[in-house]
Amino acid sequence: MATSTAEATTTAAELTEKIRVAVPERGLRQDIRAVGIVWRRELIRFRTDRLRAITSLIQPVLFLFVLGTGLSTLAGRGLPAGVNFKTFIYPGVLAMSVLFTAIFSAASIVWDREFGFLREMLVAPVSRAALVIGKCLGGATVATLQGIVMLALAGFAGVPYSLGLMATLICELLLLSFTLTAFGVMMAARIKQMQAFMALTQMLVMPLFFLSGALYPLSNLPAWLTVLTRIDPLTYIVAPMRTAVFSHLNIGPLAEHILAPGVTWWGWTVPVLFSLAIVAAMGFALLGVAIAEFRRTE
Amino acid sequence: MTLHANEPAPAAAAAAGPPGLADGVAVSVTRLSKRYGDVEAVRGIDFEVPVGETFGFLGPNGAGKSTTIKILCTLARPTSGSAQVAGHDVVAERDAVRRNIGLVFQDTTLDSYLTAAQNLRFHAELYAVPKAAVEARMRQVLDMVGLWERRNSLVSTFSGGMQRRLEIARGLLHAPHVLFLDEPTVGLDPQTRSSIWEYINDLKRREDITIFLTTHYMDEAENCDRIAIIDHGQIVAIDTPEALKASVGKDRVQINTADDQQAMAELAEVFGIEAKIAEGAVTFAVSSGEQFVPQLFARLTVPIRSVSVSRPSLDDVFMSYTGSTIRDAEASATDSMRAMAAAWRRRR
Numbered sequence: 001m002a003t004s005t006a007e008a009t010t011t012a013a014e015l016t017e018k019i020r021v022a023v024p025e026r027g028l029r030q031d032i033r034a035v036g037i038v039w040r041r042e043l044i045r046f047r048t049d050r051l052r053a054i055t056s057l058i059q060p061v062l063f064l065f066v067l068g069t070g071l072s073t074l075a076g077r078g079l080p081a082g083v084n085f086k087t088f089i090y091p092g093v094l095a096m097s098v099l100f101t102a103i104f105s106a107a108s109i110v111w112d113r114e115f116g117f118l119r120e121m122l123v124a125p126v127s128r129a130a131l132v133i134g135k136c137l138g139g140a141t142v143a144t145l146q147g148i149v150m151l152a153l154a155g156f157a158g159v160p161y162s163l164g165l166m167a168t169l170i171c172e173l174l175l176l177s178f179t180l181t182a183f184g185v186m187m188a189a190r191i192k193q194m195q196a197f198m199a200l201t202q203m204l205v206m207p208l209f210f211l212s213g214a215l216y217p218l219s220n221l222p223a224w225l226t227v228l229t230r231i232d233p234l235t236y237i238v239a240p241m242r243t244a245v246f247s248h249l250n251i252g253p254l255a256e257h258i259l260a261p262g263v264t265w266w267g268w269t270v271p272v273l274f275s276l277a278i279v280a281a282m283g284f285a286l287l288g289v290a291i292a293e294f295r296r297t298e
Numbered sequence: 299m300t301l302h303a304n305e306p307a308p309a310a311a312a313a314a315g316p317p318g319l320a321d322g323v324a325v326s327v328t329r330l331s332k333r334y335g336d337v338e339a340v341r342g343i344d345f346e347v348p349v350g351e352t353f354g355f356l357g358p359n360g361a362g363k364s365t366t367i368k369i370l371c372t373l374a375r376p377t378s379g380s381a382q383v384a385g386h387d388v389v390a391e392r393d394a395v396r397r398n399i400g401l402v403f404q405d406t407t408l409d410s411y412l413t414a415a416q417n418l419r420f421h422a423e424l425y426a427v428p429k430a431a432v433e434a435r436m437r438q439v440l441d442m443v444g445l446w447e448r449r450n451s452l453v454s455t456f457s458g459g460m461q462r463r464l465e466i467a468r469g470l471l472h473a474p475h476v477l478f479l480d481e482p483t484v485g486l487d488p489q490t491r492s493s494i495w496e497y498i499n500d501l502k503r504r505e506d507i508t509i510f511l512t513t514h515y516m517d518e519a520e521n522c523d524r525i526a527i528i529d530h531g532q533i534v535a536i537d538t539p540e541a542l543k544a545s546v547g548k549d550r551v552q553i554n555t556a557d558d559q560q561a562m563a564e565l566a567e568v569f570g571i572e573a574k575i576a577e578g579a580v581t582f583a584v585s586s587g588e589q590f591v592p593q594l595f596a597r598l599t600v601p602i603r604s605v606s607v608s609r610p611s612l613d614d615v616f617m618s619y620t621g622s623t624i625r626d627a628e629a630s631a632t633d634s635m636r637a638m639a640a641a642w643r644r645r646r
Contacts, residue, residue, distance in 0.1 A: 023397040023425050023472045030426040037423035045411055116407040123373060124424040125396035 026125050034126040038134025039141065042105060046142040052104070053146060060097040060150055064090065064157060080255035087158040087249070088259060091241035092214020094169065095176060095234060097150040098143040099209065102177045103201050105139030106184025110197045113188075128294040132185055136287055139181030140174055147173040158249075165248045169241060175276060176237045179283030186286050189293035212238045219261045230263065233282055236275045239263045243272055323382075324349045324476050324508035325370060330379035331531075332365050339365040341531040342379065347510060347524075349475075352502055354522035355512040356616070362531040363512040364404075367480050370510070371401055384475040397425070400469030400477040404484055406461050410454035414445055414464050417453060418471055425472035439467040442504065443497050459490035463497060470501070477501075479511040483518065495521055516612040525612075529620045539612060546610040546618045549587030552579040553594070554603040561600045568597050579606075 024030060068086035075085045112118040121131050151169060154161060191197045212234035229235050239262050246260040263270040325347035332340040340362040347353040355363045368374040370383055372392045381388045384398035408417050422432045440446040443463035453461065469477055483491040499521065519525050519539065526536040535542055555561040561580050565571045573582035584590045587607035595602060
């Protein structure tokens, strides 16, 4: 408290002289600052909200260790020697760990609307695009951080901690998180009630997860399921993640092909980069729709 | 930096201040109206607010105050007419208006999960306050509302009054030319209300800022340099509080006498004044009450124990211009607000 008297004297001096603040015209630099602060707010809130970070880890951990261990005796018979079922579902569980965080991050727009903070953002002299982009990047960052916690558990699932693999997976998680947040933001532009938002996301998230091939290989499925898995956007990120994981295990090309066949369209294997491009394209399209929706709202 | 065609000569404007401020007008409204479905919330109003003035919009809920303030803050588009704030058109130059105004809404727009300082920093970044000025300006506005010591506390730990003060500080952070306060003290207890007014009055002394506020509290309107009384979407009177009260004309005189009945009879007989008993005293209205009192003593035979003369209050003013008290007007306005809300829902 010794500093407080010193502070008080400077205050008096500062108050007598007026601090001139000229708000500049809106331009790219101002918009970039807006993106930055919206992004930073997401991080600050994520850091202070530990409970959310912990609760959103529960589900993927349950899937990986409880379901993964429980089913391994049964599912293990179909797997080549030396491959654990937990290793197989690990990429899917990784995707799941960012799924909820990314969408809940977007849900905070609904909260912000309810508690008025959205208005503070919408009346500012910045473009709506800057706000939406900041939000999507923030959600993507937060969800990826969440995913990185799951990445730390890779060893327990028999996945090697190789630098190349980790870097690949982080990039893929970032891409997925961005697309998911954009999807959530687009929905949050229209849905004004938190309950409705939650109900709708719950309704969408579980089918997305189950149809993505997170828990089973994409080959040799009945026709109806083959079609549904190919429609699910999540498929196009889970498959590349699995390809990455299995290319870092020494199980031989045949086993690798059986376990991680990639996504096929009428027998044609979709290349990994193309698959990722699909997810990225979806992310940008959703972002575009979200921006358009926020431009329309006053 | 990009130059926009609709914002003439930014370099010159920056040097001379916004064009509207150069001619001394902060807010200028011309035949402004706003319609929601079948309901006309604002019906062709005109007014000007000179730079540096504290201007109050007084009226019952649903009179059109909030709609007008929303249009001025670029949050709603007028159905017809135009409005300029800090020299910029609220429709054509929306961003320019937004840069030059500070807003404090009725409902809180703070992020309660952030600290006071984090809320301000968020605002500074959104309004692109020059980085070098941010810290000093934050300190200045937080000091002004007495929250500097609490800057690192979460907003969720703040009382309602503290939150409102923080919102005022935030509204001032980017040094706007016009500060809009929509019902700045609504929902606060009387003590907090008066402390908020201390901050506002203090602010008037410190910064050359124009303040535009809405209120439905008569006593708060007294703090304004000028008031517009708005009722059913129209401005029925606009002037200084004193002039408005003077325009009502009559002062209220209350006397306590030895025999009230006889006093009333004499008042009727001698002065032709109809008096009545109110608040336990003989009460009547005359134009310049102070000059009337000596005559009263000279010509009444009944002994007078005490006399009080009071100027008309804004309640009397509101009554004389709208024909009802603000409370009665609010009761009837609730119906029209419901109609407005219904019309709004239909539109969407």
